[in-house]
Amino acid sequence: LPEEIGNLMNLRVLDLGYNDIKELPTSIVNLKNLNELYLTYNELEFLPDQFEKLNSLEILDIHSLRLTEFPNVVLKFKNLKQLNLSYNKIESLPEEEIGNYSKLEVLKLSGNKLSSIPNSISNLQNLKELYLESNQIHSLTEEIGNLSKLEVLKLNNNYIKSVPDFIKNLPNLKELDIEDDLSNYNNENNNYNYNPNGVFDRFHMKPISIFDM
Secondary structure (H helix, E strand, O other), X not given: OOHHHHHOOOOOEEEOOOOOOOOOOHHHHHOOOOOEEEXXXXXXXXXXXXXXXXXXXXXXXXXXXXXXXXXXXXXXXXXXXXXXXXXXXXXXXXXXXXXXXXXXXXXXXXXXXXXXXXXXXXXXXXXXXXXXXXXXXXOOOHHHHHOOOOOEEEOXXXXXXXXXXXXXXXXXXXXXXOOOOOOOOEEXXXXXXXXXXXXXXXXXXXXXXXXXX
């Protein structure tokens, strides 16, 4: 990628996906008006600290890279509305700082190695979509129940054994995916019925029954 890309001062959207890029030119930090940056499916192992100058970013898509930890520089982007870190090898999230994205509406963390989610996630009061599928999560913080605007919650393909009680505290939830998770059911005549503590009652959903064929 040429250094001259930094001369495109009015650029608002930059998509560099599917290019096997291993390193980004430092001049990219000159793109002060950049609102959307897509770096998917490249060979990047980290994001340079100079990236913090891209403080106009609202959408950052860095899924399917080679990240092994949450990039510290991403914490500098206070205007983010969408953040996609899916399909990397991230094992943990910043305990406190992850809750500082006051404008964040979509957070995608699928396909990493996360075993837990920090309590500070409850500070993301504008969050509408949370994607956590295909991680190593055994249980979830009850603080997720404070995300009053949450509409989509993807939890499938983890190690969650029962429907979290906090689900009933999410008044705007429209889509819940827990496929391949639940295994801790009440067994009665091979009829597995789960609606623990009336979790689904407020959503006018029928309790789900799974029969052993």
